[in-house]
Amino acid sequence: MSSFILTGELEEDDLPPLRSQVWAFLDLPSNVQIIAELLSESGGKALIVDLAYASKVDDATPPLPVPHFTALDDAHIAQAISTIADEGTRHVEATFSPDAPVGSDDTAALFHSSGTTGGRPKIIPNTYKMLNAVISRKLPAAGLSGSSADGEQTVLNTLGSLINIATFHVPSGVDECPPAEFCGADGYCHTKDLFERVDDGWVYRGRTGDWIKVVSGFCDTKNMEDIVRKACPELVHDVVVVGSGRALPCLIVESAVDGLADDKRSGVAEEIVKRTAELNKSLYAHERIQDPSRVLVVEKGTLPRTRTIIPDLPRFI
Secondary structure: OOEEEEOOOOOHHHOOOOOOOEEOOOOOOOOHHHHHHHHHHHOOOEEEEOHHHHHHHHOOOOOOOOOEEEOOOHHHHHHHHHHHHHHOOOOEEEEOOOOOOOOOOOEEEEEEOOOOOOOOOOEEEEEHHHHHHHHHHHHHHOOOOOEOOOOOEOOOOOOOOHHHOOOOEEEOOOOOOOOHHHOOOOOEEEOOEEEEEEOOEEEEEEEOOOEEEEOOEEEEHHHHHHHHHHHOOOOEEEEEEEOOOOOOOEEEEEEOOOOOOHHHHHHHHHHHHHHHOOHHHHOOHHHOOOOHHHEEEEOOOOOOOOHHHHHHOOOOO
């Protein structure tokens, strides 16, 4: 039997049902409804929220579909422990039933992706054998250890799905391969990262498909472009997001109207930023085009989808 102790103003009815999924999100877009959708899809029962984001969750409209609790920082944890020891403050003790038997292919945890392959985070089941492969093989191979020289435990942050730890091309059947729904027709799981062999090493060259990598993170160019097309159908003939390897992404927009003067083009850029502002809330901050100077309006039919156009963009991208 195992148990945990909760302190503070919680009543027993506030606790989620035992043996339920409790989700904690590391970093997501400011749109709380994306988190609400993921909680519903995963069957989550509670959300633990960092104090810095507590007000956003408290004020969410509509409210989250599950109870949420604010995480204690180190100072508050120390204070709570001291209070229990010194004053015997009432606490709620919850006891779990014995662990049910599990197999290596059973789901151990539900991680979410960063949202870089579809416009929003995806739920990624990790099996027990996947976690074991990371702990027993990948971490040691990367020179990482579960404990330090003095015997203290090391806490390792994998920053996302465990499939991405030093893995870019995983054959099915090996322990670290994710569930079958994440594999291609060839039986491999492809992360879609591109590398070029240079001497005895590899150089990162971006990603296949609709993704680019800017300094601040990955950008889903298709989703960004679709937002512009949806919000500005009579202004835009076509649009492309560029900026791979640069500080920020930019839009190159083919005007739906021929022969626009420079001042009219500036007006189109400002209107695009204005119209897409609400839809852009579903994107990560580094994906949002919020400055008209990052929107380049060109004539219809002059937009090639190649990197040769990048030098003509504003110099800060």
